Amino acid sequence: MRTEIVEAASIGIPEDGRTFLKVNLNAEEVQGYLSEIADFMPKAHKLEGVAAGDITAILADADSHGQANSYLMKLAGEQAMKQADLRPITKLVYLARGLVQPGAEFEFIISLVPAAVVELSSYEQVDIRPAEVSVSDREVNDYIRELIKDKRNIYLKGEDAQVAADDIIEIKTYAVHDNEVYEPLTADKRVYKVGEAFMPEEFDQALLGMKMDESKTFTIRVKTADEIETFARYADEDPAIISEKIKETVHEIDVTITVWVLRIFEESEFIINDEWVRKNYPSYSSVDAIKERFRNEIYGIKAEEAFAEAVDAVLDAVTLRVTTVVPDGIYALKFGDAYRAFCNDLKDNKQMNVEEFCSEEGITELELKAEMEEEIRKATLQGFALDAYARHHGITVTEADIKEALEKVDKITRDIVFLEHQRNGDLYILEELALRNVAVKHLMGL
Numbered sequence: 413m414r415t416e417i418v419e420a421a422s423i424g425i426p427e428d429g430r431t432f433l434k435v436n437l438n439a440e441e442v443q444g445y446l447s448e449i450a451d452f453m454p455k456a457h458k459l460e461g462v463a464a465g466d467i468t469a470i471l472a473d474a475d476s477h478g479q480a481n482s483y484l485m486k487l488a489g490e491q492a493m494k495q496a497d498l499r500p501i502t503k504l505v506y507l508a509r510g511l512v513q514p515g516a517e518f519e520f521i522i523s524l525v526p527a528a529v530v531e532l533s534s535y536e537q538v539d540i541r542p543a544e545v546s547v548s549d550r551e552v553n554d555y556i557r558e559l560i561k562d563k564r565n566i567y568l569k570g571e572d573a574q575v576a577a578d579d580i581i582e583i584k585t586y587a588v589h590d591n592e593v594y595e596p597l598t599a600d601k602r603v604y605k606v607g608e609a610f611m612p613e614e615f616d617q618a619l620l621g622m623k624m625d626e627s628k629t630f631t632i633r634v635k636t637a638d639e640i641e642t643f644a645r646y647a648d649e650d651p652a653i654i655s656e657k658i659k660e661t662v663h664e665i666d667v668t669i670t671v672w673v674l675r676i677f678e679e680s681e682f683i684i685n686d687e688w689v690r691k692n693y694p695s696y697s698s699v700d701a702i703k704e705r706f707r708n709e710i711y712g713i714k715a716e717e718a719f720a721e722a723v724d725a726v727l728d729a730v731t732l733r734v735t736t737v738v739p740d741g742i743y744a745l746k747f748g749d750a751y752r753a754f755c756n757d758l759k760d761n762k763q764m765n766v767e768e769f770c771s772e773e774g775i776t777e778l779e780l781k782a783e784m785e786e787e788i789r790k791a792t793l794q795g796f797a798l799d800a801y802a803r804h805h806g807i808t809v810t811e812a813d814i815k816e817a818l819e820k821v822d823k824i825t826r827d828i829v830f831l832e833h834q835r836n837g838d839l840y841i842l843e844e845l846a847l848r849n850v851a852v853k854h855l856m857g858l
Contacts, residue, residue: 413437413488415496423507423521429741433522435485435492442484442518449483452835467514481511486837489522499799499840500524501742501792502749525745530736530796535804537857538729542722545714547707555706556684563682573676575622577607580679583619584672594667597634601674615669622673629670637662726855730797731790738793747788751781795848802851809846814839817846 414436420427423434437445450467453459459476462469471477485506493499505523512518566580575581581604587597606616611632618630638661646654689702696702758764770777801807815830833839 413441413492413495415492417496418521425523429525429745430523431498431526433492433496433498433524434519435488435522436517436519437488438517439515441488442512442516443514445484445487446480446512446514448487449480453480453483456835471514477511481508482506483835483837484512484518485520485522487835488837489520490837490840492522493524493840498524498526499844501527501795502745504838525742527799528736528738528742528796530734530738530800532730532733532797532800532804533735534733535801538726538855540722540725540729541856541858542715542718545711545718547710547714551710552703552707555710556703559706560682560684564679565682566677566679569624569676569678571624573623575606575619575673575676576678577616577620578605578679580605580677581619581673582675582677584674585669587667587669589665589667594669596636597667597669619671619673622671624673624676627670627672629668631666631668633664634667635662635664722856723852726852727794727798730801730855731794734793734797734800738796743785743789743792746792747785750788751784754784795844798848798851801855802847805851805854807847807850807854809843809850813846813850814842817842817849 416434416436418432418434420430420432423432425432446467447465450465450470452464453470453476454462454464454466457476457479459470459473462476467480470480485508489504489506502525506520507523508518508520569579583602583604585597585599585602587594604610606619612634614630614632618628618632622628637658639658642658642661643654646657649657684699684702686698689696689699693702693705696705755766758766758769762769764772766777766780770780773780811830818829830839830842833842
């Protein structure tokens with residue numbers, strides 16, 4: 413593999429502050445990359461009738477040939493950037509004059525913005541450590557109260573019990589309007605909490621004092637709407653218009669309803685006990701045991717927060733050591749990529765544009781950009797400072813370090829993410845994340 417940094421003008425591209433790396437692969441190197449690509453492409457892209465390793469079949473189809481071309485540039489490009497000692501800070505652009513062919517050389521261009529190389533005033537460790545954390549009994553009890561705040565114990569009342577306000581009752585109902593069964597209020601079994609305002613007040617009042625196996629017939633006024641007729645009449649209209657039309661048909665009717673009280677329950681404050689623990693947490697047999705688990709969970713959360721605070725302090729400290737002036741153009745390019753990605757994310761995941769987002773947040777687009785620019789500038793300089801520290805101390809990362817950087821992801825997904833980045837030629841993104849994580853720990857002496 414031969415690499416060479418070339419001028420934009422030499423390849424007919426306007427100068428825009430980016431670096432252009434020309435990569436030339438000999439026929440043997442091309443074949444090696446094609447063999448690697450042929451092993452995973454058929455399965456990854458579900459190429460029908462193409463077996464793993466069959467590069468001839470892959471290149472015979474125009475679409476899959478183009479995909480193979482893209483994979484080759486990404487795989488070889490990552491190695492080329494390492495060889496040229498370049499690390500990009502923005503999205504890469506690959507340029508090639510044609511498609512790769514077996515048994516022939518292949519040349520392409522990588523357009524990138526390389527990270528700035530800065531120097532520090534000191535490469536010593538910092539006197540910053542995560543704060544010690546502990547968990548009190550009160551914190552554990554508060555944690556449990558929050559966990560069960562919406563839970564209640566429900567008890568079946570005795571045979572002579574009468575329905576009271578806030579009781580939960582199991583009822584059977586039969587409702588009639590204009591000598592026809594009124595289906596919305598007819599049910600063989602319905603669980604209802606007295607006083608929840610689901611039904612008219614006179615319904616609740618009629619239930620009070622009733623006993624189990626007792627029935628009562630009475631008339632109530634309920635609101636209804638002509639939904640079926642309205643849907644049929646306005647079927648071709650917008651759903652919002654149909655909804656408004658249905659609201660216009662709302663009116664009150666008299667319904668005669670018979671209610672049978674099947675069972676009466678009452679609620680009481682929920683208190684955890686050993687039986688509840690064994691039922692909901694089979695690995696634990698007692699309240700004391702589950703409290704210890706909760707204590708460990710709280711400790712983990714607090715320790716993570718303490719470490720994050722320490723990391724922020726370390727980043728601020730090491731950034732103050734930077735003695736090299738980073739060109740504003742680097743920050744501008746970094747911000748440009750980040751802002752475009754932000755806009756695309758809004759469009760794809762929230763179905764809104766920047767103007768709508770700003771309106772929702774109560775800020776102007778200028779304020780949004782200013783805030784993002786400040787964050788990008790700060791984060792970019794922090795990264796450069798950590799890179800300088802890692803370079804000075806000869807810190808490198810292994811595959812295990814890279815996967816550890818994905819600590820929030822389960823192990824199987826972690827391996828998949830690693831493989832995807834490796835195939836897409838942007839493993840350097842994870843390597844950078846891991847390197848900076850290791851550098852931060854080294855700075856703290858951990």
